[in-house]
Amino acid sequence: MIFGPALYPMLWVLAKTLWSEYQKRPPLWFSYEPEPFPEVSYVPGVCDVYRPDVFTGCEDIKVYGDYAIVSCDPYKKQSNFLTGYKAGTPSGAVYIWNYVADSEPVQIEFGDDFGELRPQGVRGIFTNEHETTLRIFVTNAAGKGNASVEVFDFTPSTGKIDRFLSLPHGKAILDPVSVVPISATQVFTANTLGYPYRGVLSYLEALSGMPFGTIGYLDFTNVSNITEKSVGASTTPIGIEYHGDKLYVASAQYGIYSYQLYIPPDDITDEQVAENKSLGRMHFYPGEEIFRTPYLPLHLSYSTELDGLVSAGANSVLGQVLSWLSSKKRKAASWAGLLVQLGDLVVADSVTSALKDKDRKWQTVFWDKTGDKFSGLNSLVVENGRRFGVSLHDQGVLICNTNGLEEVIVPEQEDLEQEIDKKNNDKLEHLYLKSEL
The missing domain is CATH 2.120.10.30 (TolB, C-terminal domain)
Known part of the structure; x- marks a missing residue:
């Protein structure tokens, strides 16, 4: 027992180190679901699955x-x-x-x-x-x-x-x-x-x-x-x-x-x-x-059309596992994001809310909450006015015939307060100045 009290500082350092290490990881379990913007979701007549x-x-x-x-x-x-x-x-x-x-x-x-x-x-x-x-x-x-x-x-x-x-x-x-x-x-x-x-x-x-x-x-x-x-x-x-x-x-x-x-x-x-x-x-x-990232990133691609890095990701490990192993053909959510590197800016995308301000650089470019339309997106490419996606869990190539992204808008200084007030209900996925939030 003489060494008992000496273990407390060691345990504290160990716990602090582990917590610091896990804080560096994608939040995943605490990430928010992006609103189902039609511009970035599966829209019948715009998206289809081929072959x-x-x-x-x-x-x-x-x-x-x-x-x-x-x-x-x-x-x-x-x-x-x-x-x-x-x-x-x-x-x-x-x-x-x-x-x-x-x-x-x-x-x-x-x-x-x-x-x-x-x-x-x-x-x-x-x-x-x-x-x-x-x-x-x-x-x-x-x-x-x-x-x-x-x-x-x-x-x-x-x-x-x-x-x-x-x-x-x-x-x-x-x-x-x-x-x-x-x-x-x-x-x-x-x-x-x-x-x-x-x-x-x-x-x-x-x-x-x-x-x-x-x-x-x-x-x-x-x-x-x-x-x-x-x-x-x-x-x-x-x-x-x-x-x-x-x-x-x-x-x-x-x-x-x-x-x-x-x-x-x-x-x-x-x-x-x-x-x-x-x-x-x-x-x-x-x-x-x-x-x-707010999710576990998978394959990467650079979109010359959007001039940015696109990554598909697993936002539910449980959903991925169940979709992989279930004999009932369960579905997994599909999600991909665009990395926006515009200096001192953060993205008003609800999914990034789980990240620290400095890390809110991701704009959702595809989202299927239930995976009913396309399950477990594993790789996404945005080129030639289209989004292309494939999945380990689903069949076919997903093609959406428009990238659907509204123009990224940086608010004017005099309009910034009004923009911040409405950001939670914003349907255009605007960007906001990090220093002003």
């Missing part, structure tokens, strides 16, 4: 011109939380679909001898300024050290698909969930600890917030001498995106991390690189900024 017979259990979608790239694995529900997929479970598939013509989706052929295919994130980049060839990257989270990133070249004018390269399991490719190219031969990957949770350590990661996931970097400009390395760690990095000189990583535990990239000039010599490692071909600074 449910083909697109089942889909993980990710990206859109380039008239084409959508979709990754699906309807057999993911057959996976075991500890060991992964059962032996003999069929592979998933990746499709290229002309959504404008609504032609039959074309399945990418990986070859009869390819082995297990567990497609997660997909991404494309045009290899030239004329946009005649789209290079497609597919993350394959196959188990037993067979994970890879598969690279294909697609020619829209002819419909031809050519296998370009297979990047195998290694330092940058462990359990890849997402991939983003910064050029036709340079990519970043996000790796979780055995997605979907093939290991006991993943539960420790979820509870503790320890960064067991990794961020990988590959340069295959010279295919005979590929540069591959792990450049960072993150807790459950589900999504990854690149825009400008920033790399964004969606941590399901904490929110969206922003990393600053530095790419030195090409005229730096190998000797200079050897003398000063900071002058290497890629310099990776640890997370300089984090954007808290």
Whole structure:
């Protein structure tokens, strides 16, 4: 008992540390439901679900011109939380679909001898300024050290698909969930600890917030001498995106991390690189900024149309689990938000009310409270006047033929008080000056 009183300060420090750690996470359980604005909800005649017979259990979608790239694995529900997929479970598939013509989706052929295919994130980049060839990257989270990133070249004018390269399991490719190219031969990957949770350590990661996931970097400009390395760690990095000189990583535990990239000039010599490692071909600074989210963020996409980062998210873990496991085909809510980075502003979106003022940067861009129209949205893209979404729980590709977002308005100073008074009933999702709230 002599050591009993001495334990109190230790317990206090431990409790304070744990509370501080959990305060950094998305509030989730305390987040508010956004009002069902028709501009961002499923509206019959504006939204529809296409090709449910083909697109089942889909993980990710990206859109380039008239084409959508979709990754699906309807057999993911057959996976075991500890060991992964059962032996003999069929592979998933990746499709290229002309959504404008609504032609039959074309399945990418990986070859009869390819082995297990567990497609997660997909991404494309045009290899030239004329946009005649789209290079497609597919993350394959196959188990037993067979994970890879598969690279294909697609020619829209002819419909031809050519296998370009297979990047195998290694330092940058462990359990890849997402991939983003910064050029036709340079990519970043996000790796979780055995997605979907093939290991006991993943539960420790979820509870503790320890960064067991990794961020990988590959340069295959010279295919005979590929540069591959792990450049960072993150807790459950589900999504990854690149825009400008920033790399964004969606941590399901904490929110969206922003990393600053530095790419030195090409005229730096190998000797200079050897003398000063900071002058290497890629310099990776640890997370300089984090954007808290009111939900658990999943796949990311940058919308050139909205000039902002879009993330789909799970706002109900229970709803996701019940939808995943229930034999009664229960539904999960669908939700996605736009990250608004306009300096000293906060978003008047009721869902962000659970966040601190400085973190209220999210504007709801899609909301289906019950999931009856589209259950468990997993990835959302806003491009070409449309919203595109897919789900692991539901079938088909959701397409809403208008982005429906009202113009973001910053109130004039003399009108600010009136705007603040009516913000709770605002139907236009205006922005407000944080310093004046």
